[in-house]
Amino acid sequence: MSGSHDHDAPHEGPIKTPKQLIWAVFFAFVVPIIVIVMLANYVTTDVKPAAGSVGLEEQAVAARIQPVGAIEIKDASNPGAMKTGEQVFQAQCSACHATGAAGAPKLADAAAWGPRVKNGFEALLNSALKGKGNMGAQGGGDHSDFEIARAVVYMANQGGAKFDEPKAPAAAASAAAN
Numbered sequence: 001m002s003g004s005h006d007h008d009a010p011h012e013g014p015i016k017t018p019k020q021l022i023w024a025v026f027f028a029f030v031v032p033i034i035v036i037v038m039l040a041n042y043v044t045t046d047v048k049p050a051a052g053s054v055g056l057e058e059q060a061v062a063a064r065i066q067p068v069g070a071i072e073i074k075d076a077s078n079p080g081a082m083k084t085g086e087q088v089f090q091a092q093c094s095a096c097h098a099t100g101a102a103g104a105p106k107l108a109d110a111a112a113w114g115p116r117v118k119n120g121f122e123a124l125l126n127s128a129l130k131g132k133g134n135m136g137a138q139g140g141g142d143h144s145d146f147e148i149a150r151a152v153v154y155m156a157n158q159g160g161a162k163f164d165e166p167k168a169p170a171a172a173a174s175a176a177a178n
Contacts, residue, residue: 085152108159121152
């Protein structure tokens with residue numbers, strides 16, 4: 001059989017000595033590690049302000065150390081500042097109660113409000129203030145408990161209830177009398 005391949009010749013590769021093998025193994029590990037470190041450094045490096053740059057200006061420092069929260073004190077004794085039930089509904093409740101999102105009873109849907117109205121105003125107000133089901137607690141939010149009560153009366157009355165408008169808190173009532 002004639003052929004161009006000599007089957008008796010030993011296999012030879014590019015590495016011929018143990019020293020070449022050691023160097024090949026060394027570079028097989030070192031080169032990828034260096035490439036990974038350089039890529040990670042490139043990706044995570046961001047332009048950082050140097051000393052004397054805008055990063056140390058008073059406004060930048062103030063923005064970095066500002067408090068996380070703030071306290072806002074509202075004047076509950078001023079009845080003119082009190083929102084109506086419809087205003088509170090539009091501002092806070094309409095996101096779910098206008099569309100029926102998350103199972104909320106829609107405004108003016110007597111069938112949905114009927115079982116809730118039978119439980120009474122206090123039960124509805126308690127649910128609104130403390131939360132129920134998918135509805136989060138509303139008390140202590142942007143509106144006073146009195147304003148939330150007005151919104152509960154507004155929504156329930158739109159759904160067929162005959163609740164009376166809640167009486168203003170004592171501080172607001174005394175300020176209105178003066």
